[in-house]
Amino acid sequence: MPLSTETSKIALTHKAILTIALPVMLSNISTPLIGVVDTAVVGQIPDPAYVGAVAVGSLIFGFVFWAFGFLRMGTTGLTAQAFGASENAEISANLIRALAISIVIGISLILFQWPIREAAFALLSGSEKVEDLARSYFDIRIWAAPATLANYALLGWFIGLGRTDIGLILQLVLNVTNIALDALFVVGFGWDVRGVAFGTLLAEWIATIVGVLIAMHYLRKFDGISSNARLFDVDQLKRTIIVNSDIMIRSMALILAHVWFMAQGAKQGDIILAANAVLMHLVALSAFFLDGLAFSAETLVGRAIGAANRVGLMQAARMTTQWAAGVALLLSLIIAIFGAEFIDLLTVDNDVRSAARTYLIWATGIPLLGVWAYQLDGIFIGATRTAEMRNAMLISFSIFIIAWWLFTPFQNNGLWAALYVNYFARILTLYYHYPKLVCSISDAR
Numbered sequence: 001m002p003l004s005t006e007t008s009k010i011a012l013t014h015k016a017i018l019t020i021a022l023p024v025m026l027s028n029i030s031t032p033l034i035g036v037v038d039t040a041v042v043g044q045i046p047d048p049a050y051v052g053a054v055a056v057g058s059l060i061f062g063f064v065f066w067a068f069g070f071l072r073m074g075t076t077g078l079t080a081q082a083f084g085a086s087e088n089a090e091i092s093a094n095l096i097r098a099l100a101i102s103i104v105i106g107i108s109l110i111l112f113q114w115p116i117r118e119a120a121f122a123l124l125s126g127s128e129k130v131e132d133l134a135r136s137y138f139d140i141r142i143w144a145a146p147a148t149l150a151n152y153a154l155l156g157w158f159i160g161l162g163r164t165d166i167g168l169i170l171q172l173v174l175n176v177t178n179i180a181l182d183a184l185f186v187v188g189f190g191w192d193v194r195g196v197a198f199g200t201l202l203a204e205w206i207a208t209i210v211g212v213l214i215a216m217h218y219l220r221k222f223d224g225i226s227s228n229a230r231l232f233d234v235d236q237l238k239r240t241i242i243v244n245s246d247i248m249i250r251s252m253a254l255i256l257a258h259v260w261f262m263a264q265g266a267k268q269g270d271i272i273l274a275a276n277a278v279l280m281h282l283v284a285l286s287a288f289f290l291d292g293l294a295f296s297a298e299t300l301v302g303r304a305i306g307a308a309n310r311v312g313l314m315q316a317a318r319m320t321t322q323w324a325a326g327v328a329l330l331l332s333l334i335i336a337i338f339g340a341e342f343i344d345l346l347t348v349d350n351d352v353r354s355a356a357r358t359y360l361i362w363a364t365g366i367p368l369l370g371v372w373a374y375q376l377d378g379i380f381i382g383a384t385r386t387a388e389m390r391n392a393m394l395i396s397f398s399i400f401i402i403a404w405w406l407f408t409p410f411q412n413n414g415l416w417a418a419l420y421v422n423y424f425a426r427i428l429t430l431y432y433h434y435p436k437l438v439c440s441i442s443d444a445r
Contacts, residue, residue, distance in 0.1 A: 012315050017296050017323060023164040025292035027171030040346050041186045042193060051347060052270050053133030053193050055277035059262050060120045060134070061141060063255045064109065065148050070247035071102050072156035073298075077384040078243065079160025080299050084306025090236065091161070092219055097240060098153035099212075106146025113142045123263060127270055133193045140197035147204040154211040162299050166214060174207035246386030250393040257400050257422050264404065264415050272412055275355035278346045279363040282339060286331040286367040287374065293324035294378030301382030310441040313383075317434075321375045328371035335364045362416035369423045376430040385437055392429035399425040 042050040075098045082090040109116065117138050121131055151174065158167045178200055185195025258280075265276040297320040304312035335342075343356040380389045400422035407414030 012300060012312055014319065017320055020162055020164050020296040020299055021292035023168035024295045025289055027168040041182055042196065049127060049129040049133060049270055050192060051274040051277060052130040053137060054196055055262065055273065056130060056134040057137030059259060060138060063259050064116060066255050067248060067252045068105055068149055069152065069251040070244040071098050071149055071152040073247050073381045074244045075153055075156030076160040076298050077302050077381045078240065079157050080302025080382055081306035081384065083161055084303035095157045095215060098157065099150055102149035102153045103146050106149045109145040110142060123259065130270060137193045137197040140194060141200055144201040144204040147208040150208045151204065151211060154215055159295050159299060160302065170207055170211045173210050174203050177206050178203035243384050243386050246390040250390045253393040253397040257397050261415060261419055265412065268412060271351050271355050274347065274352045275359060278343055278352065278356045279359060281346065282335055282342060282363045283366045287370060289331060290324055290327060290367065290371050290374050293320045293327065294374040296320045297375055297378030298382040301379050305383055305441060308441065310438060313441055314438060317379050324371050324375050328367040331367040332364055339364065359412060359416060369420060373423055373426040376427065380430060383437055388433040392426065395429050396422055396425035
């Protein structure tokens, strides 16, 4: 069935925003719970090296996989704009292109796993025990690469369509399966970090199979992809490559900042590494929750631009950000009140608990600051203004490194302060481009 123009121009109301945001929030609650459960499971072993190893291993894959985060973000922006313009064939083509790219990249990562692993551990320096355990984690989880990247493409496509309810199903399949398998393999079979990696590997492949089956069914609602000509349209391929390349550079700079943060914490010892890992789970919980509103911005801004609706763009940016600011305030209050209990849940090591409490105040303020960066990311992803995102993130990373160098005498407090500077830089460098983005849209309603 062809998608009608009327269907693509859904009224922008608070209900419409929450219809998109709430499923993402619900699914994202379970996403950081993977890391929480991983940490909590190995945290029952009275040795901080196990928590540190999972943190290092997860961080490496965060860098490796999210370097290709364009498979989620680029697909969302391109699909939302095609949806707003009622271009059914291009909606379908966006998914097929993204899945094809994800498979090629995933297989390449498996083939080149040895140099990737060696480069990663050359950058991240923990204790010998932490590194040995983290290498075991890496050697198992790398085989999930094609599935992980395919999941990014599927999620991005469904978000671009505003079908975050389907995205919720896929994320719940992935995350609930992952949590159950991790608990089984680690607690039940005693496989320590190997069990965490193997549980994640199986969960990724299960979720991918489910996602592809749902997508195949859903594609029947569109009348696109009648020939390969659409898939290999030169102009659309060029646009896809440019958008994805910009987002890839931007994602690598962002993740490198977090890798640098964890690496510098590791140099201060296993206790600080584990404490920072625990606190970063709090940051991840808040970020994944706030992503619900950022994803709404991606979808609604993309639709507005596809329909050449400048007023709709501004309304989408304003209304989603109002909701996000309120949620951020609530999250900071929750962290301030229950942060200590959360720390105790994740680790039984008293030294790690004490260190995490010392630096808890830094994690408490992240939602109030990060929300503005997340919302701007969502707006620019929906607009596919990826060159601005790329340049802003490169500038922000440079400022972060300078701040880290200046704050080095303050040890871990200085490290957290530099992370705050990175957030401020992200906000200012992107907001600088926002007025030009709005003015560039010719209102053709």
